[in-house]
Amino acid sequence: MGKSRLDEHEAFLKWLLQTIEQESIDTLIVAGDIFDTATPPNYALEIYYNFLTKISSICKNIIITAGNHDSVATLKAPKQLLRALNVHVITSGDEDEDEVIALYDDKELQGIVCAVPFLRDFVVRRSQSAQTMSDKESALSLGIKEHYKSVYEKAKEISKDVPIIATGHLTTLGSKTSESEREIYIGGTLDLDSQFFKDFDYVALGHLHINQRVGSERVRYSGSPIPLSFSESNSQKKVNIVEFVSGEVEVTELDIPLFRKLLVIRGDTRSVIKELESITNKETWIEIHIKDENPFHANESIRTRAKELDLTLLAVKIDKEQTLFTANTFNAISLDELNPLEVFKQRVELEALEDEELAKDLLVKFKEIVSEVEDR
Ligand SMILES: [Mn+2]
Known part of the structure; x- marks a missing residue:
């Protein structure tokens, strides 16, 4: 609508930095849609890199996974450089990318994140012969489920004694959408309910703009940090703080201050x-x-x-x-x-x-x- 949201983005990132410092957060997960477009403008790249530089001295692990709006190439280009700042960037989830990230506190293993990005068709497509829309849909659902199964197995090989966390960028059945999310898999909603995440100790989901949990305390969308359309004008924006206390997961929904009404x-x-x-x-x-x-x-x-x-x-x-x-x-x-x-x-x-x-x-x-x- 011809308006810049730079001020709101900057205000949010400043608040997030302060919050992470105050709350002594070890790991930041951003589950996709870092940018709203495949070719983000230079000012947006600048505030992204500035934020990562600042946060890397506060937070031990930063995990960024691509969403459906993100260009794999744009996020991937600085991947190696960002590794030096403790930033893990996972863009497509294809064979070349290791999505399983072990989190250490000094030398002690604390948890494992299966950092699954938005799974594009070419990564999970199983059957070339799927012709009808519903064949395509079930092939996709199956491919996505198998992908999660395989990363979970890999995580378990590292350790069974620490929390295993997954990320995802998709729409699950029974979730609340607003007017501004794009349908990511053409043709409808995939048959993915929160049940298929049951093995994980926590699932951090991206894509939907409204903060919500899906069928379980442990499967949650953080939602977008600022309202992205007028249909979201009345929804309180939040970040989720997740803590593991002697094996149990505790989630706090923290309200993000509204910078523009x-x-x-x-x-x-x-x-x-x-x-x-x-x-x-x-x-x-x-x-x-x-x-x-x-x-x-x-x-x-x-x-x-x-x-x-x-x-x-x-x-x-x-x-x-x-x-x-x-x-x-x-x-x-x-x-x-x-x-x-x-x-x-x-x-x-x-x-x-x-x-x-x-x-x-x-x-x-x-x-x-x-x-x-x-x-x-
Ligand atoms: Mn999305």
Whole structure:
């Protein structure tokens, strides 16, 4: 939406450094999506490296695993150099990478981390002949399960007497998603519930933006450190502090301070304007959903009033229930309201296809293309 989040990232990393120092944390795990894009801008690389340099003198082990948004090549390039700073970077999980990391305190083994990144299709694909979507899905699920089994076996060969921790970057069944995570495996959710992690003493998951545990105290998503869309404006962001006390795992969810407020306002012209007038923090970023008899007029009056009040509106949308989104009465007031998939859906509807499967297939293919383009 044309806004930089550099200040928020910097504020978070500063807070994280302080927290790790105060809490005497031994190991930091970041389970993927270090960056939001395969080609991060220079300023983002700079704050990433600055952070790693600072943290390496505070924290004994730093474990970074790639997510679906990360480019394997970008993360991998400084891998050897970062090893000198106690930073382990695991990018793809293919045969060339050792995902099993032993954690030592001086010379004593303390734990083992199976640092599994987002498993790309080529790493776990088992069957070339899978043709249908559901064949592909089950081949993938099976491949992922076997991957975890094999790293667990490797960890057990090192020791059975210390906690074995796994990381992962995926969506498990029964987890809460927000609007801003991308579907990572094209075609739907894989058949992966928290059960298949049952061997591990703790599982640190990435990808979903909401902090949550999945079916067990020991399987958790930390969530994103800052809200990544307006749909997350009301969810408290957290980091998880994990402690092993005489063999038992104890987890503390620590609240991350909010550095910039995101606000969603819903209503008609009058109520929205009233709410805008009551906002005192001018740094707030605002999204508005209009439910008004005359949305075009509402859009104009609201934008004008916000400007007078020196407020930042990032999007004004018409409440979908209000709008008849059919191909014939296509009356979006601005592009704020639409994502590429919605535009494509509108276009497909124009064709009035009788073959529902074909229509569905087209959408899946379109999603694949969008995801490929976004990855570049
Ligand atoms: Mn992700």
